[in-house]
Amino acid sequence: MFGTTLLLAFREIQRHLMRSFLTTLGIIIGVSAVITMVTLGNGVTASIREEISSLGSNVFIVFPQQADGRPPRPFKDEDVRAVREQIAGVTAVAGQVTKSVNAIYNGQDWQTTVEGISNAFMDARGIGIDQGRRFTAAEEQSGANVCIIGPSIYEEIFVSGVSPLGERMRLDDVSCTVIGLAASRSQAGGQGQDADNAVFMPIKNVQRRFTGNDDLGSLVVSYDPAYDSKKMQEGLVDLFRERRLLQPEQVNDFNILDTAQVNETIGAVVGQLTIGVAAIAAISLVVGGVGIMNIMLVSVTERTREIGIRMAIGALAREVRMQFLTEAVVLCCFGGLVGILLALGLSILISSIADLPFAFDPFINILSFAISALIGVVFGYFPARRAAALDPIEALRRE
Numbered sequence: 414m415f416g417t418t419l420l421l422a423f424r425e426i427q428r429h430l431m432r433s434f435l436t437t438l439g440i441i442i443g444v445s446a447v448i449t450m451v452t453l454g455n456g457v458t459a460s461i462r463e464e465i466s467s468l469g470s471n472v473f474i475v476f477p478q479q480a481d482g483r484p485p486r487p488f489k490d491e492d493v494r495a496v497r498e499q500i501a502g503v504t505a506v507a508g509q510v511t512k513s514v515n516a517i518y519n520g521q522d523w524q525t526t527v528e529g530i531s532n533a534f535m536d537a538r539g540i541g542i543d544q545g546r547r548f549t550a551a552e553e554q555s556g557a558n559v560c561i562i563g564p565s566i567y568e569e570i571f572v573s574g575v576s577p578l579g580e581r582m583r584l585d586d587v588s589c590t591v592i593g594l595a596a597s598r599s600q601a602g603g604q605g606q607d608a609d610n611a612v613f614m615p616i617k618n619v620q621r622r623f624t625g626n627d628d629l630g631s632l633v634v635s636y637d638p639a640y641d642s643k644k645m646q647e648g649l650v651d652l653f654r655e656r657r658l659l660q661p662e663q664v665n666d667f668n669i670l671d672t673a674q675v676n677e678t679i680g681a682v683v684g685q686l687t688i689g690v691a692a693i694a695a696i697s698l699v700v701g702g703v704g705i706m707n708i709m710l711v712s713v714t715e716r717t718r719e720i721g722i723r724m725a726i727g728a729l730a731r732e733v734r735m736q737f738l739t740e741a742v743v744l745c746c747f748g749g750l751v752g753i754l755l756a757l758g759l760s761i762l763i764s765s766i767a768d769l770p771f772a773f774d775p776f777i778n779i780l781s782f783a784i785s786a787l788i789g790v791v792f793g794y795f796p797a798r799r800a801a802a803l804d805p806i807e808a809l810r811r812e
Contacts, residue, residue, distance in 0.1 A: 426743060436708045437748030439701025440788065444752025444781045445759065447691045447698070452760040454687025455772035461679050463770075471638045472537055472672045473649060476631040480666035486657065487628035495656060496632070500648050502640030507534035508629035510619045516562075516612060518582040521570035525563075527584050527612045529619025537635035540613075545578045545593030548615055556617030560584070561593035565610040584612060587622045642671055698784065701748065702792035709741050709796035720803050734801035741793020742786055749785030753778055 426433045477485035488508060496506045510529035515522050532547050534540075542561070552559055562577060571577045577591045589612075598608040620627050636645055646669055653667055713720070720733055756778075764771045 426740065426747075432708065433744060433747075436704055437701070437744050437751070439697055439704045440745050440748030440785050441701075441752040441755060443695060443698035443701050444749050444785055445756040447695050448753060448756035448777055448781050449759045449763070450691045451687055451774060451777045452756065452772060453763060453767075453769065454683060454690070455774055456760075456764050456767075456769035458680050458683045458687075459770045459772050461683065462676055471636055471642070473634040473636065473646065474631060474670040474672070475634065475649065475653070476668055476670075478666060478668050480664045483666060486666055487630060488632055489627065489629060492629070492653070492656060493632060495652060496634055496649070499652055500634075500645060502637045502645055503634055504637055505533045505537040505633075505635045507531050507537055507633055508616060509534055509631050509633065510616055510624055510628070511630055512619065512623045514584045514612075514623070516566055516570060516582060516584055518570045518580065519572075523566060523569045523610075525566055525584075525610050525612055527560075527614055527619055527623060529616035529623075530613050531616055534616075534633055535613075537633045540598070541596035543594045543596045544576060545591070547593060553615045553617070556615045556621055558587070558589045558618060559592045559614070560589040561595050561613040562591055563595050563609040563611045563613075564597045565607050566612060567594055584614075585623075589614060589618075638673075642673060646671060698788060702745075702788040705741055705744055705789065706792040706796060709737060709793055710799070712740070713737065713796050713800045716800075717803065720800055721807070724803070730801040733803075734797045737797035737800045738790065738793050741797070742789035745785045745789030745793075746782070749782045752785070753782060 475488070477487055479485050490508065493506050493508050497503060507530065512527050514525060514527045516525045531553055535547060543564075545561070547561070548557075548559065551557070560582070562571075562582075567577055570582075571580070577594060580591045581588055582591060583589075595609070595611075595613065616629075634649070636642065649669055650665065654665065657666060659666065723733060724730070760773075761771055763769075
């Protein structure tokens with residue numbers, strides 16, 4: 414019985430292809446809008462998390478800031494030692510110094526940033542090496558003229574396909590030997606800053622040759638995730654307030670960024686926004702359902718005599734109801750399937766234009782299809798019941 418009913422439903426839809434397509438347009442738009450918004454929201458969340466992950470996972474970044482009209486006060490090596498010795502759960506702590514420079518090699522120059530760091534800093538930030546090696550302990554201690562270049566530097570001023578290892582390049586007036594090529598990181602730092610556009614040198618070299626002092630621009634503190642990050646952050650605040658001789662009434666002249674907390678907060682905010690926008694887009698599904706019900710009522714009116722003939726030759730009311738209900742569900746399922754395909758194409762197109770990762774979510778696709786089928790049942794039931802309730806004699810009299 415179900416197979417015959419399904420066949421009749423397909424035949425009826427085929428008789429009015431244009432009307433059937435226009436009827437399902439609301440379902441198509443609703444399903445495609447919901448899936449597209451959720452997919453793009455997942456892509457935005459993945460992109461943000463990737464950017465934050467380039468700062469390191471389970472990492473505190475501590476940087477000075479202006480407070481009470483006082484200029485930012487830099488950190489010192491003593492602060493690094495104090496954090497390492499007094500804060501439980503710390504796995505690595507290191508300072509960083511940065512300065513904008515021109516990288517020059519083989520007649521090519523490129524605006525970049527030299528970062529004075531240590532191997533501990535690379536561990537904390539998760540900076541890998543694609544070619545070559547990291548600094549040796551002797552190079553860190555002496556501040557040797559060696560450097561590790563980022564992928565953007567290699568692409569811009571070095572010869573493609575030729576290893577940069579062992580080559581001499583200049584950073585402003587300072588010459589250094591390339592000992593490594595850093596692994597590519599995501600775009601991070603805000604305002605379109607390229608995390609791969611950097612040259613890493615031993616921190617003592619940058620302090621001696623570029624900044625002329627022993628100041629540290631920021632600290633990075635990686636910690637064991639088994640420890641409570643909030644309590645660790647409170648401990649860091651107390652430690653730095655004590656070391657910087659801040660009175661109880663004075664505000665902090667430093668700030669602490671917890672990458673894990675930022676990642677969690679941004680993911681939650683983007684998720685809520687995605688749900689809100691998807692819910693608004695889902696309104697078109699209801700509009701599409703009303704359109705389905707309207708067309709099915711028109712179809713009942715047009716086919717009143719056909720219904721009368723079927724019931725006169727022995728068709729049961731439940732069979733008539735099942736036929737019209739099946740037609741409504743098939744129409745909605747067709748709209749849901751087309752909507753999914755349309756959403757897939759739109760998501761891929763927009764993701765490529767906006768440079769976002771394509772985050773396909775099977776659950777939302779299956780759920781949207783199931784909801785479109787449910788809409789067919791809900792909005793198709795009233796027309797189906799109306800058709801089943803027709804009196805055969807009265808239906809046969811209808812021209």
